[in-house]
Amino acid sequence: MEQVRNDFVALYGSEPEGVWAAPGRVNLIGEHTDYNDGFVMPFALPHTTVAAVSRRTDGRLRLHSADIEGGVVELDAAALEPGTDHDWTAYPAGVVWALREAGHPVTGADVHLASTVPSGAGLSSSAALEVVIALALNDLYELGIPGWKLARLCQRAENVYVGAPTGIMDQTASACCEAGHALFLDTRDLSQKQIPFDLAAEGMRLLVVDTRVKHAHSDGEYGKRRAGCEKGAALLGVDALRDVAHDELDAELERLGELGGDEEVRRLVRHVVTEDHRVERVVALLEAGRTREIGPVLTEGHASLRDDFRISCPELDTVVDAALAAGALGARMTGGGFGGSAIVLAEAADVETITKAVQEAFAAASFTAPRVFEAVPAPGARRLG
Ligand code: ADP
Ligand code: MG
Numbered sequence: 001m002e003q004v005r006n007d008f009v010a011l012y013g014s015e016p017e018g019v020w021a022a023p024g025r026v027n028l029i030g031e032h033t034d035y036n037d038g039f040v041m042p043f044a045l046p047h048t049t050v051a052a053v054s055r056r057t058d059g060r061l062r063l064h065s066a067d068i069e070g071g072v073v074e075l076d077a078a079a080l081e082p083g084t085d086h087d088w089t090a091y092p093a094g095v096v097w098a099l100r101e102a103g104h105p106v107t108g109a110d111v112h113l114a115s116t117v118p119s120g121a122g123l124s125s126s127a128a129l130e131v132v133i134a135l136a137l138n139d140l141y142e143l144g145i146p147g148w149k150l151a152r153l154c155q156r157a158e159n160v161y162v163g164a165p166t167g168i169m170d171q172t173a174s175a176c177c178e179a180g181h182a183l184f185l186d187t188r189d190l191s192q193k194q195i196p197f198d199l200a201a202e203g204m205r206l207l208v209v210d211t212r213v214k215h216a217h218s219d220g221e222y223g224k225r226r227a228g229c230e231k232g233a234a235l236l237g238v239d240a241l242r243d244v245a246h247d248e249l250d251a252e253l254e255r256l257g258e259l260g261g262d263e264e265v266r267r268l269v270r271h272v273v274t275e276d277h278r279v280e281r282v283v284a285l286l287e288a289g290r291t292r293e294i295g296p297v298l299t300e301g302h303a304s305l306r307d308d309f310r311i312s313c314p315e316l317d318t319v320v321d322a323a324l325a326a327g328a329l330g331a332r333m334t335g336g337g338f339g340g341s342a343i344v345l346a347e348a349a350d351v352e353t354i355t356k357a358v359q360e361a362f363a364a365a366s367f368t369a370p371r372v373f374e375a376v377p378a379p380g381a382r383r384l385g
Pocket of ligand 2: 126170
């Protein structure tokens, strides 16, 4: 935090009014359910984006990131237009745009930020960036917007201003997660429940393995899956796939076939419906203190993403296969797919063996060495000083 504050002073010539942090996240279970009105269960990472911010009254928005080459970017807060910024500044500018669009009197800001959230690794550096700006402006301009609503505005910034069609999970996780908990979120009504998730106390660990393969979130594959899900819901006559009952899934898939749904649509529907059910199973297991038993549910989730949703890749499959072969309790890809990160649930005593097994499997396949770190559920966005 001191570094960010000092760098702000060096850039803008005065102390910032405050310093805020917002975390990246990993999703424990509930993948590609958030745009189907379904359930997700992310938790916050200890990795954060930290921003030092001051208000301005002259309409100028000045942005600087320690993680990007180049100087301060200066924009006019009143003249922001979706689709006009094409670099990283679109994320913070989009937040200012969304706040102003919603009628909040944000009259400019000086911003300097620095992040420890790996970018483009499926750990939501974009949401951390949006949420830290939204929280800072909410505090400084005394807007009184609750966390879940800030998340909505950040999603709007990313969807409309940046042009990336993401669901509501990432921003809500960054804004609302609590330390030691996973966030059970119903993306239909945005109701939340904090589920205790303290693996260390039970002798377990959760590893994140960043495959270093860049995912491309806003590319055609994501759009195709989304469109396929919408088609499935339309054919079945429901608002969203969330409304397809898990215990009627086989009959519903048959009906979908009769209604003209092809094999691909049926696979997409099967993933979403079984994945929603897996989230509910994980919540029930955690609430019953049967934490180890979530392992196989996570692994089932991976198989569903690989075989039904078809968004895995050789690197993600290698993490999962190598970790399970080395004794992991469960493993799955996490995030949008086609790269990014996987998570591995393991007994604390097995962490070293599993890490080595994954690294060796990557070396044997001539993949770039993965980045492996332990994830402890950390707090959501907050003011640091
Ligand atoms: P993810 O959210 O999975 O990390 P995205 O592609 O959604 O990947 O977001 C990554 C983008 O967010 C980066 O390309 C960059 O534009 C922006 N970004 C994230 N962190 C920072 C940062 N610290 N400084 C500047 N831009 C950032
Ligand atoms: Mg993102």
